[in-house]
Every structure is written in structure tokens, then in C-alpha cells.
Amino acid sequence: MNKKLLAIIGLLLISVLVSWNIFKPGFFSMHDDLQVMRLYEMKRCLNEGQIPCRWSPDMSFGYGQPMFNYYSATPYYTGAVFKSLGFSFLFSTKIVMFISIALAGIAMFLFLSQFISILPAFVGGAAYILVPFRALEIFVRGALAENFALALLPLVLYGIIRLIIKKDKISFVLLSFFSGLFFASHNITTLISSPLILSFAIILILLNKHRINTLILLSGSAILGIGLAAFFLLPVLFEGNLVNTGFLTSGYFDFRAHFATLSQLFINQSWGYGASEFGPNDKLSFSVGIVQSLALIAAPITLFINRKSLLKTPKFLLATFFVFGLLSLFLTSIRSISLWELITPLSFVQFPWRFLGLTALCSAVVLAVFLSSLNLKSQKTFSILLVFALFFINFRYFKFEKSFPSATDDTYLTGPVFEQSQQSAFFDYRPLSMVTVPENIAPANPVVLSGLGEVKNFQKRSAYFSADVDVSFGQATVTFPITAFPDWKVYLNSSITPTPYQIDKEHGEITITFNKGITLVQGYFEDTSIRKIANAITFISLLLVLVIVVAPHDKKNTQ
Template identity: 30%
Template sequence: MSRFKRGFSHVDPGIFVVLAICLLALWPFISRPSLPLETDAELHIFRLAELSRLIRAGELFPRWAPNFYYGYGYPIFNYYAPLTYYLGLGIDFMPVLGPVQAVKALFILGLAGAGIGMYSYVRELWGRPAGLVSAAAYIYAPYVLFVDPHARGDLAESFSFALFPLALWAMDRLRRRPSSWNWLISITLVSAVVLSHNLMAMVFTTLLAGWVIWQMIIGGIRSPFDHRSNLASWILQFRLLNSLILGVGVAAFFWLALVLEQDAVNLSSLVGKGGHFDFRNHFLTVRELFSLPQRIDWGASEPNFLLSGGLVQLLLGGIGILAVAVGWARRRSQGWYFVFASAGLVLMILPVSTFFWEILPLIQFLQFPWRLLGPLAAVLAVLNGIGTDVVVQRVAPRVKFLVPAIAVGLIMISSLALIQVPPWPEDFGATTAARVLQEELSGRWLGTTSTADFVPARVDIMPKAKGAMKEAILNNQPIDRVNWATLPEDTDVITEYLSPLHFRYHVSGNNDFLLRLFLFDFPGWRGTVDGQAVKTEVGRPEGFLVVPVPAGEHEVEVEFGQTPARTLAVGISGISLFLALLIAWFWYRNPPELAENYDETGIGNEKMNHVLWSLICISLAVFLLNAVIIERAGWLHQMSTGAQAIPASFDVDAKFGDQIALIGYDSAERTVHPGDQVEITAYWKALQPLDINYQVFVHLKDAEDNLVAQSDKLNPGDFPTKRWPIDKYVRDEHQLLLPADLPPGEYQLSLGLWVVEDGWRLPLLDNSGAQIRDNFILSPPLIVE
């Protein structure tokens, strides 16, 4: 027991305060069962379930998901960062638990880890009070608190927000106290950052690289040189750069394979000018960046929210910037990096950075400039801590403990509206392959991606689901991928399933023939006939795998395996890991004699208990205020019911057939100019469960009824109508780009619904049920000057 007490005494009490601060942020996940059905969280659940099935079947690192995309297979694990799924397996494999509980646990760990990581880094440079305020500023930044985990449900990106400050903390410890342990932790966490989320890995690795370069510029890395150059001293001198390179190298088995095989899939759907993924459509204004959270409407199928940097965080960060700029801040040279980083990130979020988005390589794959709100929250959190430390050092000793309490209280209170997350169903439902197929058939996504991101490049036409394969998946039976309709007469095929990614076919026939399989061809699939490798072919236009088979009786095997690119990537990971362990072993045998210790309180130990208890009290007070009063009274959320959309500027009741009603719309612009972008938002509501996926159009016509601009969507609100609930409205945003040579005059906006496959429109009905027209005309008309 005494040993336990001694070990427990070494735990920083500030960690428990961070967890108390986190409690309010974690409450929506803790207080409710299951997870939402209509966010990306469901995609991560299905991916984890698929990986779990493959791991249990002996495929330790599958790059292929055989049950996705109607059973044709999908290379999701070759292109999407795998870390969160493998971490989730540790929970999924536990008795009683499953993929839903695993994903929820990772959301919780991600938020808590973000706070602990940020606190740990800032505490060691600017003291505990600063670290605790930084933790709160980071956790309650709108993008970290609400947008990623709840509105988007992006598990991988959300989890990356925990790994970045942890990696920064580890690398800073390596800078100040080089040891084999700090070396390995640093490399592990850098590698984890790279494996957490494809896009955030690029951003956070760039920020870490910039931080390393900054340490070299300011002389933040103590030199062991005694005028004798040798390999050991070189490794120690450049330990930060080496740890960063080796950390990225350890993760090469994933990212390098992705880069080398990027042409094997159709990544063009992820970027494009003029579409939803055009970065030009997703900049923020300065006003939006500084906005306070708005109340969320629980009557919406998907909550509308403001993308913001967090007003309180930006203001407190401004104090930190001022403190660094005028020389008030301790460790000012360290603070300058975060000043420059915050300025750069703000610049890249605003439209003024369009030029850089157009010329910088790979950045367009970020798609949304507002995505940088997450990294901005991290650097702002550090500046919040610096600002807090400056104030603490300058106020009277008796009130020092109140400074972090007031800062944390303001941050948490300003975020209360974002804690009012719309309720979700108590039961997520099955996570089987049959459930995945049902979701794909509903039209919302395919292969757990909404834009066919990773469809093999050899697929010219997207094939529809095959009846026999559908039945097999829905009935939990092995998938028969043989295209029987193309087999010659007197040809027999018997299928043997060796593993989810390895099939054996016993064939016999009187003639040479092509064994066509309902399986997407992709690098890694290889075929053998009687143990001899054969060159497979591609069945166009669907891109299915084809194996040439000679006449007679043969044993044909089809297996998914390595490629030269993957072998190279794995080899580089192995070399990087070996070098990391070798240097760790050397340092273990020959410990570096460098240490740089800082005062970790910044306030004096005699006052620290006051700080910790005041923060615990303010955190629990705000938590109870929300749980006991605000949530029950419903003060901080809206609730549209019936034929009502509270956020709509114009209320209407326009019924299209007996299917869908337009219950409101927004049209802010009244007077515009040629070349402007006109924004229209429609609020739709299903009148009954729908069995057709309708398309939507918005038309702008002149006085002679000529079409001059339009916006069309395959799914209104990017939500297939078959999946629309009947108790919530769907918010549908449109942007119309006016022609640069559009003549001045009065123009009319209209919208409607139609079926693209058959070319017919839903009729607009009057109160008696008679058809008026096939579109709804918005008022007032648009004036072009």
C-alpha cells in the first residue's frame, strides 16, 4: 500500500483539475447511450467493425475492406489513417462491448487527452495556472468541443487534437531533458500524429517541424559539443529533428504507401473548383472568426452552427500576443513561435490567403480553410496560458488564484450553448456487414465515404449492387463473387473461402475462359493457376478483376497481398524503428548529462492549492449549472416543431405533392452585382416516409424566363430523401454564381424537386390539392445593378 501511495504522490494534481474541467465537455458522451446515426461517427463505427472482423479472421493489417461498396471491396484501410481503429480494437475485443462503445470511448479519450496534453506542455514552461487555462481554452474551443466530435462526428480528426499537444510536450521534454525514455516517447507520439488523420497529420507535422526549426534558430537546444565532432554528439545536438524524422519514418508503412499508390484511386473527387470541396467556398470572415456560439435547433436533422475561433479564447490569446510582443512574457522566445503560428493560421482561414491556397502543394486536399480552426485552437491555447501567466505575475498575491479561475469560468460559460448537443437514438443498431449494405443501398454513402474517394481508378462506371451478392450479405452468408453469366457452358466452379482476402476456386472446363469476379481490381490482388502466377486483367467498365484460366481442371487462387510500394514503405518503417531503438539503447547505456529545469508553478507552492481548488469549484459549478438548470429548462437550444423552422427568415408552407414541404427559406441579398455569389437556404420537411431520392434545383431567371444561373444537388441538404425523418427539417444551402456579364434588371429565384433518372418534377400543390406549378417562386425578386 505504501508503494502505491508513493507512486500516487508523483502524479501531478493538476491532471485531476484538468479532468474536472473536462467533465462538462464530456457530458454529452457520458450522459447518453450509443452515438448519433447521421454524422461521420457512424462511418468510423462501421470501419472499426469491419477491421475487427478482419483481425479476428487473421488479417493483421488489411488494406482492403471486402464487405464495403456492395461487397465489391474498398481500399479504405490503405488510404485512411488507421490509428483510431486499432486503438478501438482494444475496447471492441472486451466482453460485452463493441464498436459503438469503442468509438465513444475514443471520443472521450480524445477530448480528455487534448486537455491533459496542452496542460502538460504549457505547465512546464509557464506554470500550472497557465497550463490549466490553456487546457480549458483548448478543450472548449468551438471546433474541438463541438464541430468535430458532434456536428461532424470525425473521430480521427478529433483524436488528432489530443496527440498534437502530447507530441509537443514530449519533444519539449526531449529538448530540455534528453533521455532514452523521452526519446522513445517523442518518436512514438510523432508517429501517432501522422497515423491519426491524413489531413491533420500534414498540418500538425508542419507545426512540429516549424517548432523544431524555431528551437534551432533561438538556440533552444543545448549543445553538448566540446569541439570534438562525433556521431553521438551530433545525434544529441539534433535530437529534435532526428526524433521528428524517425517518428515520421516509423509511420511510413501507411503514409508512404498512400503517396506511392495515390494514382490507383480516384482522388479527384476530393478537390475541385466550383463544387462543395472547393476551398474558395469555405473561408471565414473576421466577424465569423470572432463570433459567439449560437443556439442549436434540435428540430433540425443536422444542427446548424457558426464556425468560430472562440471569442474568449481569441481575446485571451490577444493578451498573450501583447505580452510576448512588449516583453512581459516569461520565456518570450518560446512564445514568439505561437504568435507567428497563430498569425499564419488566421491568415489561411481568411479569404486574403486565396493565393497561397492556389499555389501551395497538397493544401487543397484540406478542402475547408475553416478546418484550420483546430490547429488554431491549439496555438491560441498556448497564448491563453502565456497571457494568464503575465496577469498572475502582476496582480496582488492575495488574488493571484482568482486569475485562472476567472479565465476558465469565462471560457466554459461562453461555450455552454455548444454543450446542448441534439439528442440521438438510444440504440445505434447492428454493425454487421448486412447493416453496412443497407446503409449503402439507402444512398447516403458508399464504402463509408460520401464522395467515392477511394474507388479504384480502373472503375469507369460505378456498378450497382448485384442481387445474389446482396442476398448473401444480408443473410450473413459467404459472398459468391463469381460472374456466372459469363462462364462458358460445361464449366464448373467450386469456391473455397480461405480467408476474407484469399479465395480458392476449383474449376474445370473444356475451353480456355476468363474467370470474372465481382471484385474491384486494385494493386495487391494477384491470381495463380495451379500455384503459378498469372497476369490478371481488368473487366471494363466496372473495373472488376478477371483471371485467365486454361482448359482443363485447375486450382485458381485469388489473394490480396503486398505491392512493391507497400514493401518499401514497411521497410522504411522497420529501419526507422530500428534506429530509434538503437539510439535509445545507446542513451540508456550512456545517459546524456543535460538537464534544464523550470519552475513548474509560476505562482509559488503556498498559493497553488488555492488555484487548484478554485478551478475545481468553478468547473463543477458550471457543470451543475448546465446539468441541473440549463439542460432541463432548455434555455440554450431551439426546438422547431411541426411546419416550422425557427431559423428561417421567411416562413412558407409549400407542399410538393404529398411528399415534401418547403417550410421556410433564407435569402439575405436583395441587391447584387454581376459576378456575385448569391446564397439561398431552403428548409424542407418530409410529409411521410419517402421511398424515392429526390433531387433539388434552384433557378435564377430573367423577365423573359431565360435561365441565367442555377444550383443543383443530387441530395437536398446533402442528405438522401429516403433517409429523411418526418419529425425534423432538413437545411439545404445553395450558392449561385452570377455571370460576370449579367445585365442589370429584376430576376426571379425559384426552387423545386425532381427525379433525375426519370426527368419528372414534384408538383407544387395548393390547399385543395390541385397543382399550381412545378416550382416555388421566392420573394422578393433579386435586383442586379
């Protein structure tokens, strides 16, 4: 059997073992208990023709929220694919969780195997799976989107080095595709990881003899990748002023309250399922990992001892990832607070210990390159010992605090649990029109505020609502249980011209005054100019990918 394939199978087996608790019957507890709800909202969007999904009608107490206009797209589109194949919402969520674990190891292996031998690359993949922070992400925090993005990160790095080596159109398209998935997966991880990706690419360009051609190839592929993710990126960048974002960086989410101590990073190996709190008394673990910590210590020693024998590319890579590993650790410490206050966008990271995701990646690379510097016999011995140590030390973390064996889709998508999910994350992407927190779930039907009127045949979908409003005398004012947000437009009696509407001062509901008679009212969630441009760029980028794939292959251009 091909050695690479054997290594990938081995990493899949490791992933199955650490994911075993995920696939037990029912579901489980986690901090971010909205994964099933988010997938439900995504699938509802797609079923009702809202593509791409932006407006989530059941969120914000049932008044609606532009969740997927800003929040991670890739993991939930992935989950929607599995739901379309007939799996339940719960099981589809579990599949995406498993993918985020398995893909991390396999992507790391593919990346490392481009410049070191298979065995050290395999250990690097195992180290990227069996790291405490990954267990924290899935089994404690339930940070599915963040973990998914961290799994895609080495895939982007793999795409970069593959394109530089092969210089073929398949590699060009793969890097664009991987980049697009990554950019649309998790905003914070993109922010944290971009300096590493850029530095890695620059170093490889400088090490390459054909620097200009390499720069053109990488730039073109990256631009195409950004184009593929434009449907998501442009609204995030240019429509942030349409929602209340102050909550995301203040109070509990102020980064100043969430720095990690050296003891938490390197000494304290206790595990917990509580919250991140101000000071050192957090109820969860920020451990770098014993093996991962030793790898970072071994990096400078390896560079010094093998400064002549180590191949040029691995040496530069070892140095690069060692430096970024130290930098990511520094940024988790309160000693970096002046840097956090200087670089304003970092405030959206919220938790400085999120940089441990980057530390996990860097330590896995450093560990693998360290192994590759040893002779073959030592490689085999150390590889066995390290994989055993990774399992022995970290496997115990990959379990949930509580499980609910009898839970089904109905448990989460009906009744009180569903209503609780509707109320959760209310402040995350709250439209400016919604000023106060509702006391109750939105009414199922429109409410006549004044006048003699009756609302019949009310329908509410993810991006559309309609009703017949019968006013028997004078005028009647009706409020619809949908929060106003650009670009909800209302049309009366099938008119092609939208009618102006009022906005409720508390919950931001769409409110209309009707004259005597029966009026057909229809509301459509339409795209703003930014979204139209973003969708067009993504569509054009998809066409370009198709053209590149089907275009005749010119061997002369790849030499």
C-alpha cells in the same frame, strides 16, 4: 497529492463532463457516419491476418477499397485494441472519441507545464478541450481522425521540449513514438501542423546553448518517428496515383467554396448541424470562441507590457503561437485565396476552416502564457473566471443533434444501414480500375459471364479469396466481386506463379477465363514494392526503439 496529478485529474473530469452525451445508450447522428464501419473493417483486417490493414473488402459497394492504405490509421488501430478487449464496436468507437477529447487537454497541459506553472497550464488544457471547434469535430462532423490528430499535436510539442530539457533516451523514444502516432493519424492535420512543429523546434534549438547536439537529438528522434509511421506514410506519398483523387479537390470539396467570414469567426455564436456551403450561409458554426478570441487579442498586449520581465522562452513561445494563431485565422479567410492557389498541396485540405484546429491550439497556448505573466493572486482569480467562462459559453455545444438509444452493433453492421455504409465514401479512395458507380451492392458470389461453368466453395476474406470453378465444356469466363488493385494476384491450382487476369471495364472486377475441368482459384492481396519497403522501415524502426529502450543507460551522455 501531487499538483500535476491533480491538474490531470481535473482535466479528466472536464473531459468526462463534455463527453457525457457520447456515453449515453445507443449511438447518434453525425456528418461522417462511417466511424463504426471503419472500425469494423480495421478489426476484420486484423482478425484475418492483414497486418497492416490496407484493403477494406466491404467498402465501395462490397467490391473493396484500399481505405487504410491512405486513410487515418492511428485512431482505428486504437479502437481495434478496445474491441479486442471485449467491448462492442459502438462502445469502442465512443472510447476513441473520449480519448481524442481527454488526450487533447492532458497533452496540452503536459506541454505547457514544461515552461510555465501548473495553474496556467491547467487553464490552457481546459481551453483546448472547451473550444467550439472541438465540439464541431466530434458532435457535428464526426471527424474522429482529425480530432484525434489534434489531440496528438500538443503531445508532439511536449515530446520536443521534454527531449531538449532532459536529453535522455526515454524522452528520445517518447518523441519518436508520439511523432509516429501523429504522422499516421490524419494526413490533412499533419500537412496543416508541420510548419508550426518545425518552427517551434527551430526556435527552441536557437534558444539552446548546445544547438548542434539539440539539433541532432531532435532530428534523430523525428526520423525515427517517421520510420515508425512509414508503413502508412510511404503508400500515401507514392501510391496516390493508384486511386482517383480528383474528387477530393473538386466540386463540393473545392476549397474556394468553404472560406469563413469574420462574422462567422468572431461574432456569430449560433450553432448548427448542417453542411458547409458556398458563401456565408453555412449551416454550422466556425466560431473561434469568445475566450479564445480574447486570448489572441491579449497576446500582443502581454508581450509589450512584460517585454522585460517575461522569461525569454515563454516570450518567444507566446510570439510564435500568436503569429501562427493569426496565420491560421488568415488562412480561413477568402483574402488568403492567392496563397491557397499558389501552394498546390493545400487543395487537399478541402475546407479552409480546418485551420481553426490550429487556431484552437495556438489560442490555448497564448491564454496560458498570458496567465503566467500575472502575479499569483491574479492567476488564481483569472483562472477561476476563465474556466467558468469556458464552461458557461461552450459547454452547450457538446451534444449531438439526434440520438438513437436502441442502436447496437447489429444496427450498423447488418441490413440496410450496413449496405448504406458500404456505398458511402465511394469516391474517396476509388481504384482507377473502377470506372462507373455500381447500381447495387456487389453479388455475394462470382458470376459466370459466358460458357458453361459453376463456381463452388467461394470464400472471401479481407486479403484473400478462393473458389472451385467447374467448367463442363469448352471455356467459361467468371468475374469475381473484388475490384482489381495493386497488388491483387491470382493463382490457379496452387501454382507458385500468378496467372494473368482481365479487369472488368465498369467496376474493375477481377475476371478470369477457365478451361474445361475443375480449377482451384486463389487470390491474394499482396504488397507492392513501396509497401514492402514501408513495412520494413517500420519494422526496423520498432527494433531500434526496442534497442534504445533496453540499452544500458550512460549518465555521462545525458549531462
